[in-house]
Amino acid sequence: MKITVLGCGRWGSFHAWYADHIGHDVTLWGRPGSQHLQELLETRKNEYLSLPASISLTSDLKAALDAADICIISISAQQLRSFARQLKAAGFAPSLPFVLAMKGLEEGSGKRLTTVMAEELEPAVRTAVWVGPGHVQDFISGMPNCMVIASADEGLTHFLVDTFTSPLIRFYYGQDLLGIEIGAAAKNVMGIAAGMLDGAHLTSLKGALMARGAHELSVLVAAMGGQAMTVYGLSHLGDYEATLFSLHSNNRRFGQDFIEGRPFKKLAEGVSTTEALLDLSQKYGVELPITAAVHAIIKEKKDPHEVLKNLFLRSTKCE
Amino acid sequence: MKITVLGCGRWGSFHAWYADHIGHDVTLWGRPGSQHLQELLETRKNEYLSLPASISLTSDLKAALDAADICIISISAQQLRSFARQLKAAGFAPSLPFVLAMKGLEEGSGKRLTTVMAEELEPAVRTAVWVGPGHVQDFISGMPNCMVIASADEGLTHFLVDTFTSPLIRFYYGQDLLGIEIGAAAKNVMGIAAGMLDGAHLTSLKGALMARGAHELSVLVAAMGGQAMTVYGLSHLGDYEATLFSLHSNNRRFGQDFIEGRPFKKLAEGVSTTEALLDLSQKYGVELPITAAVHAIIKEKKDPHEVLKNLFLRSTKCE
Incomplete structure (x- = not known):
């Protein structure tokens, strides 16, 4: 499966590492000028992990979206609304599933992140969340954990769990988004x-x-x-x-x-x-x-x- | 209030220390021959705490029961049934409330500790439990915590909470024994x-x-x-x-x-x-x-x- 990860901080870079680790074809995007991206381009490393050569790095959002069967987003929660506008401007296939690997609520509105996505893209946008316990440091050292994937669409939840499950992360199906x-x-x-x-x-x-x-x-x-x-x-x-x-x-x-x-x-x-x-x-x-x-x-x-x-x-x- | 604590291990000695600390008149009992009691008699100390001179130490069960307005029991859970028989043999006022400051279920029967008390003494015996978080080491160093007291008799629960509450331990009323x-x-x-x-x-x-x-x-x-x-x-x-x-x-x-x-x-x-x-x-x-x-x-x-x-x-x- 072709997986694009948007955001190359601690969790974004981990999601790219993990998707590659379980055999997917991975593109990791960082915004133009991102220090995190620059560091990864120069050394293919950050404080937490090393990225194998098989992962493509890019700052071209349009290309990253075009390359994806599934798109994981891992950025600061308070930036999601403006980022969703960037996604809309760049354009993507209507069927593309987005997985929010981030935790937060919008300050000022109290809105959930899937609500922000629906408001800025379209109500039918296919969005799921991937949350639960686990530290990047532990996963990289091989310590397994259980996490949960949830969406309003049960078929999408099952598809994502099937795509991402491995001996390192075992998923539970979330039923209450x-x-x-x-x-x-x-x-x-x-x-x-x-x-x-x-x-x-x-x-x-x-x-x-x-x-x-x-x-x-x-x-x-x-x-x-x-x-x-x-x-x-x-x-x-x-x-x-x-x-x-x-x-x-x-x-x-x-x-x-x-x-x-x-x-x-x-x-x-x-x-x-x-x-x-x-x-x-x-x-x-x-x-x-x-x-x-x-x-x-x-x-x-x-x-x-x-x-x-x-x-x-x-x-x-x-x- | 006159408080007797039966059992002088880590938790028993703490309960005696605590009841004294909040102003009660305390007797601490250990079984004849108990090494814990011997150590306390000789040094008034154990690994965890020092007992002030105001606490009476005894191995006379009858005297300890006779001295009590409230009796706290803190022994190994698996010994409660045989200990309850000793209590019955020693005799005590029918109105004496027992507080089980211990956690366990009877091996072999799966029975709760208040059930064991009722079976060995009489169904109307006034028994409560005092459980919840907290380490002796932390309490002695002044670190407060919340705990819970519960019994089948709401009046007894309130009486015990009133008797034992302090800035060091704040109680919740337990409603589901x-x-x-x-x-x-x-x-x-x-x-x-x-x-x-x-x-x-x-x-x-x-x-x-x-x-x-x-x-x-x-x-x-x-x-x-x-x-x-x-x-x-x-x-x-x-x-x-x-x-x-x-x-x-x-x-x-x-x-x-x-x-x-x-x-x-x-x-x-x-x-x-x-x-x-x-x-x-x-x-x-x-x-x-x-x-x-x-x-x-x-x-x-x-x-x-x-x-x-x-x-x-x-x-x-x-x-």
């Missing part, structure tokens, strides 16, 4: 909260964070029309190992650095997701106390120790 | 499974373990007449940080040592719980694939790598 997208995005917020607990020497409260975090999101997902239990599957709870505990987790690291007053290069993806979730909280009338606490610490500059202790330790209640 | 007891016991089995994944260099699969482990137990709890969602609260999922990730976790350590072929002093509590859960699995017709895998590795000597990979990575399915 809404719940999977919200859960996958929101786990980054819980990752920031976990890092904040680490930074505040309250690591032991990560257990309560897992139970209460998944709970608040399950209520939101149900209010939005999804299945509450989806949050307890691979896309959210199943990603907690990678997000709340691993040293590789960017969002966890960001939360800890923030509390410890260490400088950080850029806001983690979870920060935008926090804003988007609070919009949804208001729209659907669902309280999200952990998400609101993360927001209060980062955006309202509230005292982290006080906010975190209040969150878990103030009142006695029923579960 | 069955689900809480099964979940609290079963988290030790998931702890062993987590250690096995660490030992097999499959740590990244702990995410899938969390999602699938909680799922299989929620199905069992529902089949037994409890609430499926209880498993996703503090007693089970909320205890995963302490059990699946912490280096302090005995069950996780046992699983890792088992896989790595390192000698271990004694079987972890979770091993007995595995047997008990498989009895319940058969009795209620509910498949428990992770529990069965732990059993296959420990008791049937199956190849751990093969069993663990088959568990998570064999077939493609719906979540």
Whole structure:
């Protein structure tokens, strides 16, 4: 199968490596002027992996789209809307499936990424998401994991699972696209909260964070029309190992650095997701106390120790 | 309030320390000849903590029971039945509440610990459980956590929560005693499974373990007449940080040592719980694939790598 991967950062380059690793014919695109692409063109390596010669590298979007049977997109979630406009301008076959290998919600609208795609391309655009646990570093070292692919079109889900399954990644068929997208995005917020607990020497409260975090999101997902239990599957709870505990987790690291007053290069993806979730909280009338606490610490500059202790330790209640 | 703690191992001595710490009048009992008690009598210390002089130490069970307004029991779960017979022989006021600060199910019968108490004492015995996350080492160093108290008698639950709540431990009222007891016991089995994944260099699969482990137990709890969602609260999922990730976790350590072929002093509590859960699995017709895998590795000597990979990575399915 001919696979094009759009975006050549950590996850984009991994998706290209993986598709090649399981025998597909791969093109990896980076935007003209991308430092990541430049590095790969010069050395065929980045911090995480080496790309075999069989993978084509290009900055020509039209050519990358024309070459594809399936197109994987892995860019920053907040850039998806403008990127979708670029895709429309470049043109592609109406049947081309897009797989969003990214996690987030649009800041300002709270919209899911598949919604952004449908709005900017056309309602019938064939879009799926590929989410769940796993670190690039672990996969490259041969450590397997389970992930999930979901779309509104069951036939497309099965086609993609058949195309990408291997002993390194075993897929589950996602059956609740809404719940999977919200859960996958929101786990980054819980990752920031976990890092904040680490930074505040309250690591032991990560257990309560897992139970209460998944709970608040399950209520939101149900209010939005999804299945509450989806949050307890691979896309959210199943990603907690990678997000709340691993040293590789960017969002966890960001939360800890923030509390410890260490400088950080850029806001983690979870920060935008926090804003988007609070919009949804208001729209659907669902309280999200952990998400609101993360927001209060980062955006309202509230005292982290006080906010975190209040969150878990103030009142006695029923579960 | 006069609090007696029966059992002076790691958790028993902590419960005595904690009840004293929050201002109660405490008696700590150990069986005659107990090495733990001997050590405490001689040094007032153990590996984890120092007991203030205000705590009375005794090996006289009758005196310890007579002194109590509330009695906390913290011994090995498999010894509870014979210990309950000792309690009956010693005699105690019918209104005395017992709090089981221990996690397990009876091997051979699959019975819950409150059931064992009711069978050996009398059906109306006032018994509650006190479970949830937290390590003795963390509490002693001042790191707070959330825990849960549950009983069949709502008034007793509220009385106990009022008696024991403090800034160090904040309680939730447990409302599903069955689900809480099964979940609290079963988290030790998931702890062993987590250690096995660490030992097999499959740590990244702990995410899938969390999602699938909680799922299989929620199905069992529902089949037994409890609430499926209880498993996703503090007693089970909320205890995963302490059990699946912490280096302090005995069950996780046992699983890792088992896989790595390192000698271990004694079987972890979770091993007995595995047997008990498989009895319940058969009795209620509910498949428990992770529990069965732990059993296959420990008791049937199956190849751990093969069993663990088959568990998570064999077939493609719906979540």
